[in-house]
Amino acid sequence: xxxxxxxxxxxxxxxxxxxxxxxxxxxxxxxxxxxxxxxxxxxxxxxxxxxxxxxxxxxxxxxxxxxxxxxxxxxxxxxxxxxxxxxxxxxxxxxxxxxxxxxxxxxxxxxxxxxxxxxxxxxxxxxxxxxxxxxxxxxxxxxxxxxxxxxxxxxxxxxxxxxxxxxxxxxxxxxxxxxxxxxxxxxxxxx
Amino acid sequence: xxxxxxxxxxxxxxxxxxxxxxxxxxxxxxxxxxxxxxxxxxxxxxxxxxxxxxxxxxxxxxxxxxxxxxxxxxxxxxxxxxxxxxxxxxxxxxxxxxxxxxxxxxxxxxxxxxxxxxxxxxxxxxxxxxxxxxxxxxxxxxxxxxxxxxxxxxxxxxxxxxxxxxxxxxxxxxxxxxxxxxxxxxxxxxxxxxxxxxxxxxxxxxxxxxxxxxxxxxxxxxxxxx
Numbered sequence: 001x002x003x004x005x006x007x008x009x010x011x012x013x014x015x016x017x018x019x020x021x022x023x024x025x026x027x028x029x030x031x032x033x034x035x036x037x038x039x040x041x042x043x044x045x046x047x048x049x050x051x052x053x054x055x056x057x058x059x060x061x062x063x064x065x066x067x068x069x070x071x072x073x074x075x076x077x078x079x080x081x082x083x084x085x086x087x088x089x090x091x092x093x094x095x096x097x098x099x100x101x102x103x104x105x106x107x108x109x110x111x112x113x114x115x116x117x118x119x120x121x122x123x124x125x126x127x128x129x130x131x132x133x134x135x136x137x138x139x140x141x142x143x144x145x146x147x148x149x150x151x152x153x154x155x156x157x158x159x160x161x162x163x164x165x166x167x168x169x170x171x172x173x174x175x176x177x178x179x180x181x182x183x184x185x186x187x188x189x190x191x
Numbered sequence: 192x193x194x195x196x197x198x199x200x201x202x203x204x205x206x207x208x209x210x211x212x213x214x215x216x217x218x219x220x221x222x223x224x225x226x227x228x229x230x231x232x233x234x235x236x237x238x239x240x241x242x243x244x245x246x247x248x249x250x251x252x253x254x255x256x257x258x259x260x261x262x263x264x265x266x267x268x269x270x271x272x273x274x275x276x277x278x279x280x281x282x283x284x285x286x287x288x289x290x291x292x293x294x295x296x297x298x299x300x301x302x303x304x305x306x307x308x309x310x311x312x313x314x315x316x317x318x319x320x321x322x323x324x325x326x327x328x329x330x331x332x333x334x335x336x337x338x339x340x341x342x343x344x345x346x347x348x349x350x351x352x353x354x355x356x357x358x359x360x361x362x363x364x365x366x367x368x369x370x371x372x373x374x375x376x377x378x379x380x381x382x383x384x385x386x387x388x389x390x391x392x393x394x395x396x397x398x399x400x401x402x403x404x405x406x407x408x409x410x411x412x413x414x415x416x417x
Contacts, residue, residue: 023215030210037202061205066411068209070351072216073282086283090353094411 015080022071033064040064040088047153062091137187141180144168148176149184219349222282222289226275226365229346233270233339233366237373240335247379258307259381263372265300270368272296274343277361281350290357293364304391307383320384329393331378336363336370336397344408352409359409360402367394 014035020028040060044051051059066087074083138146151162152173159170166173219225253259272293279289311319343362352358371390380386 021213022218024213026210026213029213030206033206033209037206041202057199057202061202062411064202064205064209066351068212069412070283073219073350075218078284082284084283086285086353087351090283090351091411 014084015076018071018074018080019076022074022076033067036067036084037064044092059092059095062095063088066091137184140183140187142176144172145176145180145183148173149180152177217349219282222275222278222285225278225346226271229274229278229339229343229365230271230369232342233369236338237335237369237376240373241376244331244377247377249379250376253381258303259375262300262303262307262386263375265296265303266368266372266375268296269293269300270365270372273361273368274365277343277347277358277365278350280354280358280361281347281352283351283353290354290361293361301387301391304383304387308387311383319382321382322384322388325380325385325389328374328378328380328389329396331374332367332370332390332393333397334370335373336366336368339369340366340401347409352405352411355409356402356405359405360398363401364394364398367397370394 014032017028017032017035021032037060040063041056044056044059048056048059067084070083070087074080138149141149147166148162151157151165152159157165159173162168162173163170168176220228247253272295276289276292279285279292308320313319340363343366344359347358347362371394374390375381375386380389
């Protein structure tokens with residue numbers, strides 16, 4: 001089995017499943033879709049926590065349906081993960097339009113590389129551009145707003161943890177994150 | 192409050208349904224190979240149209256003219272590169288550099304026509320740059336590009352719409368580029384400025400209009416379970 005540098009054990013496991021799925025193995029396809037659903041659900045919940053459970057599942061189902069539609073385009077000679085990430089990115093972007101939550105979903109799209117990849121060599125140019133855009137958007141924030149984004153969104157702390165670390169209050173952090181996301185959304189819409 | 196297990200059940204049902212449809216998909220060939228296959232159809236249609244309309248009287252003479260051949264070669268290369276790029280854009284994970292594929296042949300096409308304008312001006316003065324209405328170009332390019340455009344559209348639908356606007360604009364550039372290639376075998380118009388404005392302009396207009404329709408024409412098929 002061909003392996004690529006920097007891929008995780010989990011990631012390696014998806015390629016044989018997809019190969020078997022492409023040859024008509026329903027059980028392998030079931031296992032693959034279940035694994036993708038778990039990862040996507042986790043990702044969407046983390047990056048777009050305001051979405052309802054139904055909206056989250058809608059997004060996950062969109063990605064699964066899109067994977068199904070696209071499965072003939074995967075070439076077993078090429079790695080599975082960049083292929084999957086490209087589909088998920090496209091669907092997240094489409095849904096960002098639908099929910100008018102583009103900024104935060106774009107953050108989720110940028111984070112896909114972290115979810116699926118652990119090697120710098122696997123980060124696509126598009127992801128780099130996305131991350132640069134996010135960084136640029138963060139440049140417009142006040143120090144307090146930037147700290148709120150870093151603690152609550154990037155380091156994924158709870159409000160109480162972030163308040164303890166920053167020496168701020170939960171209420172002040174709520175205001176800061178709200179203002180930060182609004183500003184970043186405005187910046188990312190312009191991009 | 193929605194029960195998360197309940198919402199998961201919808202996804203689990205979808206996974207079960209999709210995994211029952213795990214028939215082996217028909218694999219897609221490399222975009223270049225597919226573009227060459229498409230070009231055979233497109234050129235066959237162009238030949239049929241030239242034969243039906245009637246080739247230009249000076250065709251044999253033109254086939255010995257290096258400038259004509261170079262312009263036609265650049266138009267053909269632009270169309271082929273645009274077709275390969277459009278097909279590649281429907282493959283998840285394909286290099287984003289594909290979208291630049293038509294840039295070099297397209298620049299050669301525009302460059303050689305621009306040089307032609309200068310040569311015409313040098314040889315004939317202002318008469319060499321006279322611009323007269325020739326709207327038939329648009330009609331003929333659209334006509335010769337119609338079937339290749341439809342075929343390419345159907346081929347694109349075997350992939351997925353990752354960048355629908357750009358994909359359809361490139362596909363239309365390919366079809367119209369081939370349309371323009373065919374046009375010049377029966378339309379006796381070689382003044383560089385006329386070709387640049389009316390023919391290349393028509394190709395660009397068709398590509399732009401197709402790009403605007405991209406989101407509507409290339410969509411994800413999301414059949415939800417009943």
